[in-house]
Amino acid sequence: MTMNDAAPIPNGVTATRSISRHGSDSKDSWARDMEAKVIRAHVTLESAVGLRQEGYVPDVIVGHPGWGDTLFLKNVWPEARFGIYCEFFYEAQGTDINFDPEFKSAGDPIIADCRAKLKALTQRLHFPMANAGISPTNFQADTYPDEFRDRITVIHDGIDTRNIRPRPDAGIQLGSGKRLTRQDEVITFVARNLEPYRGYHIFMRALPKLMRERPNARVIIVGGNGVSYGAAPPEGSWRERFLGEVVGELDMSRVHFVGNIPYDVFTQLMAVSKVHVYLTYPFVLSWSLLEAMASGTAVVASDTAPLQEVISHGETGLLFPFFDPDGLAAQVCSLLEDEPRRASMAAKAREHVIANYDLTTVSLPRQMEWLQSLYEAEPLPPF
Structure with missing residues (x-):
């Protein structure tokens, strides 16, 4: 506001x-x-x-x-x-x-x-x-x-867990007109701006392996092209710099950069996502991480101090070493391959947010x- x-x-x-x-x-x-x-x-x-x-x-x-x-x-x-x-x-x-x-x-x-x-x-x-x-x-x-x-x-x-919640009927529509629902294999990444502080470079370097192993996955990347924290790149944007590293190895028809989106669209997206990826330097924790957990979405996150406080590895989410893109890809694939484990972890994540971070x-x-x-x-x- x-x-x-x-x-x-x-x-x-x-x-x-x-x-x-x-x-x-x-x-x-x-x-x-x-x-x-x-x-x-x-x-x-x-x-x-x-x-x-x-x-x-x-x-x-x-x-x-x-x-x-x-x-x-x-x-x-x-x-x-x-x-x-x-x-x-x-x-x-x-x-x-x-x-x-x-x-x-x-x-x-x-x-x-x-x-x-x-x-x-x-x-x-x-x-x-x-x-x-x-x-x-x-x-x-x-x-x-x-x-x-x-x-x-x-x-x-x-976190307003009455509004940020699992939505079995959730759906979002891409610019192409295609609608994605809970039936689709959607992987999400969210940051105010796509930059190193929030691990955008690590996420992009994990995508080639991740998308090869999950040929039906769609990746939704939310965030602007500016800089919220840290230094700006020497030229252009961090988004284009790190996309340029891997674009030749990606099926870009399944990678969707959606910029900054309205909050009601974000809540729908979190409810659609099967696995949400979140990374951060040892810095301020983003609300979006807890909102993803409250949405009943399984989370794979960097093993940095802010995440160690809110995620119990193997219980309410999975943690991986920040600088390990292959480890990130492997953790995401492990959850996508194991629906019961993913569902259990997502439910426990929501319970944890309600018990410890609920607004009301x-x-x-x-x-x-x-x-x-x-x-x-x-x-x-x-x-």
Whole structure:
């Protein structure tokens, strides 16, 4: 939803702000990034001062500290309790940065460490004045420094399992007019953008073997051509670069790039999929993985820390080494060849999501408890 589409909050106000200048013309990317955060903080500060002058004083403030917007809100409302959404804390080693040797940063590791330190600076400035943090997964919470980790509660954003569910009558129609249903052998891959962070290169390298062994399979690839995380390719798009590596070995009549699709089409696609493939660097876990599991779809995923937390290998999904395309293909084929095992695994995956990540029965009640405890805390002084 956009800000103007958001549902009204009882006893709350809706304020919009316009940022006409996002950064300088500096040739230094470090400077541009930091200035953009300072500009956002400044514009938000001005909006907050206006609200204060109108008499609005919140009891609780919750915000994302990563882009700078919330940096000065405690200066405007020192009496408010302050909670931050702890999505991810960047470090030069141990998580996403330099995880993939194919795209390892060149140059002095000291430079990389300093770049990561600067990237995390905005979040560090929030720690002294934040009463508490909330993080979707233990992996994400554990990226935070010890000095703040004990103030973070792990509560996932929540999956609407009443809407994201198995649909025996699900179907999607391709651009060619062909309709795919649960009777078809559909393999899915989903990312906001098709890029290395989400293992697109590994998936594409697995396709030749996978499609040779499954001559009736159709592969649906969802995602844009841009970059959400990490660096852009030297030219063109990651999609075209890695498709170009294998296109000569693929029957492209069975490989469908569908771009970004409406959410209701996505839910139908997950319900149609027989096996969903998901990979990620040690980074933020995508909702789409848990939504696939909630849809009653069997999952094959990379054996990286975010997945180890939500998938029990052999029970609620299959894990394979991130850099092993042949292992990926073999795991997918093993599930497609064994319908009873696939069905059992998919059912257990849905049960796991309902028990641990359901929006209505798990996440929302715990989020409300967290907000109540935040409200009852003593406000900390602004930093």
